[in-house]
Amino acid sequence: MHVRAALIAALAVAGVSGCSVEAVKPWQKGTLARSEMNIEGAKPETRFDEHIYTSREAAAGGASVGGGGCGCN
């Protein structure tokens, strides 16, 4: 049931992707190129935050794969 809700939400985002109002041209991407507009965020900071939350909460991940584990208590 929860998987179905998740799939619907993901498809909704995919649907939005398909119909953007007016395609952004290459020379209009100056703002998008700024570092704060990068979806991922700075690697060191993201790694620190992810590690802290993974060792204090049950939920983990979602943004990347292959980070490896640790015995954090």
Added chain:
Amino acid sequence: MQLKAGRDGDDRNDSAGRAILMAALALPGLIGVAGAAHADSAPEQGSISLNYLDYRDWQPGLDRIKVHTPAIDVLAPVAGVWAVQASLVSDIISGASPRYHTAISGASSMSDHRVAEDVGLTRYFPQGTINAGFAHSGENDYQSRAFSFGGSLSTEDKNTTGHAGIGVSNDTINPVNQVVNDAKKHTLELMLGVTQILTQNDIVQADLGHVIEQGYLSDPYKFLDNRPDERSRNTLLLRWNHHFEGSDGTGRFSYRYYTDTWEIRAHTFAFEYVQPFSQGWTVTPSARYYTQSAASFYFDPDYDPNYGPPVPLGYVFGSVSSPDQRLSAFGAATLGLKVEKAVARDVQISFKFEQYEQRCDWRLFGSGSPGLAPLYARVLQLGIVKTW
């Protein structure tokens, strides 16, 4: 009307004219083709980043874990189509952890040193990328090795990008109390996502993740901690960055939905606002709210009157159970502030302060697990980045 005969000119003029024509042809969108589709390119600059984390958590009456972590990250573009990235992290951990629930007496004290390295390689193609990575983490009671592989594909106009990734980890657990010996844990991670540029000021991304863990998943330092030997997790992560033209600031929003086969469901809402100021200063306040339900086998601190803590009422010896606070139902909030300053054209320093609090009655969508003390944490991060 008089015509002058042509003469052999010098090379400079010949190549000058050609250079102008070539430069004109290189301007995007002049030849009647819809916007020049230029290659997805490797980063133009390399960078080296030094960071330091200072973490401390506590609950009323007990200072818990302290962590000091220096880290170094390097990113280097190679030959215009490759990027190499490597990092080294050294966690120095010390302190005490409750052996069950938030019980102060009998908390186990420890000190440990964890070193983790990872390397990654990305190859850039005109319409996509391929990447591979390796990560290793080692401490006295835990070793982990992980491999990852992934790629991305973009549409012609680069406004839509799909990406996928797979990760495999093998961990070996050898707790100092020898509760188990050479226990193994295997993890398979799968990820699928799409990034969409909506406007000049908006970019969104959706990621679906599926993780399967098998092997020894329990915490050997906690009493009566006997978890199932398998766990599947699903995540849906939605992120949106919006640039505000008026203030020149950027809002970064994210929502993550998490569910797993231990019956834990969690929601994470995070927001930060990046505001640049003059002279190279940037201030970023941030807020995060997290809520989770308890694992199906988590038990509350209702102890059996005969056996006493940590044995719960009606306990069947050998059954699946855990008194771990991290598997209880609770809500948590973080407030943070980051200040960055560009000190030279290619050097930036940053300082981030965060305060975290976890309480059972902050849970949303249900009641929190009773009988647990709140958890507080204070995080400081210092960083310096140099690009070249």
Added chain:
Amino acid sequence: MSSDLPVFGIEFGAMASRCEVRLAASDEAAARGLALAAIAEVRRIEAKYSRYRADSIVSRINAAAGNEWIACDEETAALFGYADALFDASGGLFDITSGVLRRAWDFRQAQVPEAIILEPLLKLMGWNRMEREREGGALYVRLPQAGMEIDFGGFGKEYAADRAGAILFELGVRHGYVNLGGDMRVIGPQPDGQPWSIAIQDPRRPNAVIAAIPVHSGALATSGDYERYFDLEGRRYCHILDPRNGMPVQYWRSVSVLAPLAIAAGSHATIAMLMQEQGLRFLRESKLAFLAVNQAGEIFQENAV
């Protein structure tokens, strides 16, 4: 079948010039629709690079001179790259920072500015002095000294003509041209396959032509000393200024060049004007067809069509 298509001309004003889009379409409504797309692109470029709008990228860069770094989008970054090529090819004569000389020259009055007025302005020029940094995939630029300014007047009109022509071609137009104040981008020949006959104005007689050039496709652009000027004591002072001494060039009355792109044609014409006597060799070596008229009225028409 396309030889039956009627041809429509839509006139408009832009970039301080009389402009026209001429194209073959099935009917007038279709022609208007197509022309509107081309005109919209010309207006977009005009607004984006206008010196008169405080929020344009050019005005922001000029206002931040000697102070802040300004982020440029890809189109602006590409045009800066083109300005580099022109600066190199002309030995520093084509310099988009030379607009500061406008403060000394007012062509509505027949007055040559004193050297004392030109001197400080000469120190505020130098395209090679503009600072550039690439960061996070975007180009940041800064003029190093307050008072410096850049403007795209040297090739803005020709660039707009090329962009408008490209858009019309994308929309399916195969016969027609875009004419922005004499700078023309031809998309394709007349519907019957015949080239367009493009007249080159006599630099001394506004209503007369000195030649008619047949153009199948490509572009024709003209640079001349008759657009903004004054005559004093038998000498013409025009708006094309040598950045080395701040004085107008004198050798040519006009230079017209045929090239695949209007921006390339216009740049060759302007550089030939700036190079003065050496401009003839420059034009010959470019292998592009040109027509140049010197101060004596002699016409050089070479690398003929």
